[in-house]
Amino acid sequence: MPDKMSTRKINSYQKQKNKQEMQKMVVSFALMIFFTIVAFALVILEVPSTYVIPLLLILAFVQVGFQFFYFMHLKDKGHEVPSQIIYGGVFVTFLVALTFTAITWW
Amino acid sequence: MSMTSAQKSGFGATLWDWLTTVDHKKIGILYLAGGGFFFLLGGLEAVIIRIQLISPENNFISAGLYNEMITMHGTTMIFLAAMPILLGLMNFIMPLQIGARDVAFPFLNSLGFWLFLFGGLLLNLSWFTGAPDAGWTNYAPLSIQSPGHGIDFYVMGLQLSGAGTLMGGINFIVTIVLMRAPGMTYMRMPLFTWTTFVASILILFAFPALTVGLFLMMFDRMFGSAFFDAALGGNAVIWQHLFWIFGHPEVYILILPVFGVFSEVFPTFAKKRLFGYTAMVFATFLIAFLGFMVWAHHMFTVGLGPVANSIFAVATMAIAVPTGIKIFNWLFTLWGGSIKINSAMLWSLAFIPSFTIGGMTGVMLASAVADYQYHDTYFVIGHFHYVIVGGTVFGILAGLHYWWPKMFGRYLNEVLGQISFWTFFIGFHLTFFIQHFLGLMGMPRRYWVFLENQGLDTGNLISSIGAFFMSFGVIVFLINIIYTTIKGKKAPGDAWGSGRTLEWTISSPPVHYNFKQLPLVRGLDPLWIEKMEGNEKMTPAEPVDEIHMPNGSILPFIMTIGFTIASYGFIYQTGNKYWLIAVFAGMAIALICMLIRSLKDDHGHHISKEELERVGD
Ligand code: HEM
Ligand SMILES: [Cu+2]
Numbered sequence: 001m002p003d004k005m006s007t008r009k010i011n012s013y014q015k016q017k018n019k020q021e022m023q024k025m026v027v028s029f030a031l032m033i034f035f036t037i038v039a040f041a042l043v044i045l046e047v048p049s050t051y052v053i054p055l056l057l058i059l060a061f062v063q064v065g066f067q068f069f070y071f072m073h074l075k076d077k078g079h080e081v082p083s084q085i086i087y088g089g090v091f092v093t094f095l096v097a098l099t100f101t102a103i104t105w106w
Numbered sequence: 107m108s109m110t111s112a113q114k115s116g117f118g119a120t121l122w123d124w125l126t127t128v129d130h131k132k133i134g135i136l137y138l139a140g141g142g143f144f145f146l147l148g149g150l151e152a153v154i155i156r157i158q159l160i161s162p163e164n165n166f167i168s169a170g171l172y173n174e175m176i177t178m179h180g181t182t183m184i185f186l187a188a189m190p191i192l193l194g195l196m197n198f199i200m201p202l203q204i205g206a207r208d209v210a211f212p213f214l215n216s217l218g219f220w221l222f223l224f225g226g227l228l229l230n231l232s233w234f235t236g237a238p239d240a241g242w243t244n245y246a247p248l249s250i251q252s253p254g255h256g257i258d259f260y261v262m263g264l265q266l267s268g269a270g271t272l273m274g275g276i277n278f279i280v281t282i283v284l285m286r287a288p289g290m291t292y293m294r295m296p297l298f299t300w301t302t303f304v305a306s307i308l309i310l311f312a313f314p315a316l317t318v319g320l321f322l323m324m325f326d327r328m329f330g331s332a333f334f335d336a337a338l339g340g341n342a343v344i345w346q347h348l349f350w351i352f353g354h355p356e357v358y359i360l361i362l363p364v365f366g367v368f369s370e371v372f373p374t375f376a377k378k379r380l381f382g383y384t385a386m387v388f389a390t391f392l393i394a395f396l397g398f399m400v401w402a403h404h405m406f407t408v409g410l411g412p413v414a415n416s417i418f419a420v421a422t423m424a425i426a427v428p429t430g431i432k433i434f435n436w437l438f439t440l441w442g443g444s445i446k447i448n449s450a451m452l453w454s455l456a457f458i459p460s461f462t463i464g465g466m467t468g469v470m471l472a473s474a475v476a477d478y479q480y481h482d483t484y485f486v487i488g489h490f491h492y493v494i495v496g497g498t499v500f501g502i503l504a505g506l507h508y509w510w511p512k513m514f515g516r517y518l519n520e521v522l523g524q525i526s527f528w529t530f531f532i533g534f535h536l537t538f539f540i541q542h543f544l545g546l547m548g549m550p551r552r553y554w555v556f557l558e559n560q561g562l563d564t565g566n567l568i569s570s571i572g573a574f575f576m577s578f579g580v581i582v583f584l585i586n587i588i589y590t591t592i593k594g595k596k597a598p599g600d601a602w603g604s605g606r607t608l609e610w611t612i613s614s615p616p617v618h619y620n621f622k623q624l625p626l627v628r629g630l631d632p633l634w635i636e637k638m639e640g641n642e643k644m645t646p647a648e649p650v651d652e653i654h655m656p657n658g659s660i661l662p663f664i665m666t667i668g669f670t671i672a673s674y675g676f677i678y679q680t681g682n683k684y685w686l687i688a689v690f691a692g693m694a695i696a697l698i699c700m701l702i703r704s705l706k707d708d709h710g711h712h713i714s715k716e717e718l719e720r721v722g723d
Contacts, residue, residue, distance in 0.1 A: 081283055096351060103347065
């Protein structure tokens with residue numbers, strides 16, 4: 001039956017995609033663990049805080065990116081609306097953070 | 107009502123059915139009933155306030171009780187009446203409008219409802235020992251210093267019901283993103299679904315700010331922290347920011363859904379498609395976006411400085427633009443339509459001028475310089491009652507009249523409907539119009555008494571008389587509900603004969619799986635399209651086949667009881683550490699329920715093809 005054929009084709013295509021997806025996940029997961037170890041190491045080794053704070057912040061941002069794009073599928077097709085909503089949330093969070101830094105330090 | 111409840115009889119079985127239901131329609135009705143109950147309670151509080159202010163230096167209630175009364179009135183009306191009633195309408199109608207059989211997370215839906223209800227009940231239990239008395243805005247340091255447990259009840263009650271609301275919001279977002287019927291693209295969604303979507307996004311982003319604020323408040327009051335205590339290095343203004351970062355989006359959470367209601371009512375009764383659909387959607391998003399950048403207009407007099415005040419003033423005024431777009435679109439929808447006037451339409455028509463007045467006073471308030479004069483006077487009270495009553499409450503009543511036949515299978519009575527409309531409408535303007543002038547004459551809000559011969563006597567008397575008119579209107583509406591339930595005229599599926607959206611394609615009330623076959627949506631206003639092509643029904647998008655439905659569960663109810671017990675424990679453990687037992691016991695109950703939920707697989711049930719064929723349409 002032609003119908004069965006095409007589904008089988010889609011299945012093998014899907015399998016291939018899933019495999020790639022899994023690889024990406026594992027790589028980004030390993031990277032995140034690595035970043036966490038680096039972060040802890042920096043603090044344990046008592047690197048001066050002028051370096052540690054910006055470094056930790058950068059690592060944190062990269063990790064948030066991994067989290068959103070790989071684990072929460074923001075990069076994937078068909079996830080445009082959820083991505084927009086997350087960006088909205090990031091925007092609001094930014095506003096709130098800005099406000100409280102402003103009122104605490106000015 | 108679902109088939110199971112019709113088959114089983116007896117009070118116990120019915121009660122069990124409602125306690126365990128995960129059906130979005132029943133949960134919608136529960137929300138309406140719960141919200142309605144708190145609306146009556148809040149209304150009673152309002153009448154007591156107006157009796158106290160009916161004449162100068164009145165002594166109807168004491169000063170302390172007056173503070174409790176205004177606090178509970180505001181808190182109840184916003185959190186426990188207006189929002190839940192809107193959530194009820196959304197819950198019932200939105201899945202029908204997108205052609206879905208339930209919401210995405212039925213279990214969560216039920217949990218959200220019970221959390222709201224028990225949060226509200228917990229808050230109101232405070233009446234027995236002293237209610238919160240720092241205003242619905244609960245500003246620190248007043249709220250930190252308020253003796254007794256009133257504020258603690260405010261904190262825990264709102265935390266519970268807020269968690270419920272947050273769940274509702276997330277649920278609706280996921281439902282709309284994932285569960286639209288075949289062919290229902292985003293730009294074919296009815297406006298009420300759109301506004302539900304955007305209001306849910308607002309809930310998702312705004313409520314966490316309230317949650318954080320309430321947690322800080324809880325720690326300050328119960329565990330000796332000093333976030334808001336200036337003497338110990340804290341900052342009381344932080345509360346105001348957190349509250350209004352939540353609070354301003356909250357007022358849009360209250361108004362956007364009813365914008366959706368009007369956008370359904372007008373096209374149905376003018377028999378014309380909504381004018382400027384795309385502009386309406388766009389304006390909704392613009393309002394939501396701007397709504398997050400204006401919170402400091404509630405804090406113009408705090409002393410943020412001229413730069414901050416100017417930015418927030420301009421941003422605030424900008425919101426009037428998309429709102430104006432909407433008003434004009436509704437007017438153009440009516441223009442040239444063959445208009446049918448009934449109660450739903452009366453409430454909608456009355457909304458336009460009433461809400462516009464509220465928008466105008468809003469723009470006046472947005473002028474930071476002028477606000478130094480208006481702030482904390484009755485002018486502000488006038489403003490927000492025009493938008494909340496003239497907008498949200500009118501919209502809820504329009505929506506209830508419009509969808510009542512869909513929800514309960516019977517039409518609300520027209521005569522009673524118009525009596526309650528006219529008395530409420532006249533009473534509303536009597537009560538609140540004059541308050542603008544009282545405010546301009548210098549009458550401050552939240553004062554227990556006013557003095558004689560300062561030109562405030564007549565205005566306050568008129569305002570109180572108006573409140574009695576409004577009460578009369580509400581009572582007639584209640585009578586209408588009872589009358590309709592017993593004797594109301596039965597409604598067919600397309601109850602108004604000119605329905606345009608999917609909810610009118612199924613029976614009134616709908617069967618518990620909503621759609622026997624999911625409909626194929628071929629454009630905006632799908633039912634109207636089919637009608638124009640001479641079809642009586644929607645084209646199905648699938649053959650008749652087994653339907654998969656979720657099972658009911660008592661866990662959400664028990665979980666909520668656990669959280670409520672824990673909240674009670676938190677409130678009283680400050681005085682007596684034995685109350686910590688309640689905290690632990692309550693949390694244990696809730697956690698065990700979560701564990702059961704996670705470990706026990708529940709795959710729902712199937713309605714067989716044979717049964718579906720037997721039932722017919
Ligand atoms: C054109 C749109 C609007 C503008 C420009 C506007 C502007 C303002 C401003 C500047 C204030 C602060 C006044 C003060 O405290 O001195 C205010 C208060 C308020 N507004 Fe609006 N508003 C608008 C629409 C709405 C809507 C749609 C709602 C609700 C459905 C609403 C509800 C409220 C509430 C509840 C308060 C008082 C909060 C309190 O202090 O207790 N407003 N508005
Ligand atoms: Cu505001």
